[in-house]
Amino acid sequence: MDIDQKKQQLRRKLLSDRTRPLPKQNRLIIQKLSHFIWKTGFSRIALVWPLDSEIDLRPLCHLLDKVGLQVLLPYTPPKGSALTFHYWKPHTKMYRGRFGTSYPRGAQGTPDLILVPLLAFDRSGARLGYGGGYYDRTLNAYPNSMAVGYALSSQEQKWIPTDIFDQRLEFIVTEHEIITF
Numbered sequence: 001m002d003i004d005q006k007k008q009q010l011r012r013k014l015l016s017d018r019t020r021p022l023p024k025q026n027r028l029i030i031q032k033l034s035h036f037i038w039k040t041g042f043s044r045i046a047l048v049w050p051l052d053s054e055i056d057l058r059p060l061c062h063l064l065d066k067v068g069l070q071v072l073l074p075y076t077p078p079k080g081s082a083l084t085f086h087y088w089k090p091h092t093k094m095y096r097g098r099f100g101t102s103y104p105r106g107a108q109g110t111p112d113l114i115l116v117p118l119l120a121f122d123r124s125g126a127r128l129g130y131g132g133g134y135y136d137r138t139l140n141a142y143p144n145s146m147a148v149g150y151a152l153s154s155q156e157q158k159w160i161p162t163d164i165f166d167q168r169l170e171f172i173v174t175e176h177e178i179i180t181f
């Protein structure tokens, strides 16, 4: 079995086992993330609008906006291209995009810090996503942005198969800890 097939097998299993985070877990991750973001001193932060059963960062979008930081959200282009990030404010209208994603139209920006959604991670900083390769291409396209994954601690796996193009994360924030690589 090659790496793509191994990833696909793991992805299928994780998707079928996945349960929605509990409100308390969601709150704890947001607390940890907001503290982490505050400490970096960065001001342009890329987050993501949730898909089914994912951690919901929408309260964090509002929180960051309230304290005067710039919130950016991704637009998902056809497979093969990097995501683009667009400024969001609490009143911004969201549009339906590819794969059930939602995105704001309007001015594009370059984030200082990119929060990266994931299906699974391991202790080496490897991540498994939905298989579009979007964040791998995006982190390549924004080499100066800090990449920070966020996940439930239950999303940790012993080992994630990786390819040469897979981008490792610098940090992963869970409801229990901040993992540094």
Ligand SMILES: Nc1nc2c(c(=O)[nH]1)N(C=O)[C@@H](CNc1ccc(C(=O)N[C@@H](CCC(=O)O)C(=O)O)cc1)CN2
Binding pocket: 011, 048, 049, 050, 051, 054, 074, 076, 083, 099, 101, 117, 118, 129, 130, 131, 132, 133, 134, 135
């Ligand atoms: N909330 C959220 N937004 C996000 C992401 C994410 O993980 N979470 N993405 C992170 O990259 C991007 C969109 N990623 C996606 C990439 C591929 C597929 C996809 O191919 N879905 C197939 C099934 C995949 C499979 O069977 O392996 C489908 O819908 O048919 C879905 C989302 C950008 N926005």
Ligand SMILES: Nc1ncnc2c1ncn2[C@@H]1O[C@H](COP(=O)(O)OP(=O)(O)OP(=O)(O)O)[C@@H](O)[C@H]1O
Binding pocket: 004, 007, 127, 128, 129, 130, 131, 132, 133, 134, 135, 136, 137, 140, 165, 166
């Ligand atoms: N930088 C890249 N250059 C060329 N091809 C790439 C690159 N990154 C990913 N790919 C291709 O995209 C496909 C999906 O990649 P991968 O399985 O790593 O996605 P993922 O990280 O799980 O998904 P996502 O980032 O969208 O959440 C791979 O089969 C690979 O061929």
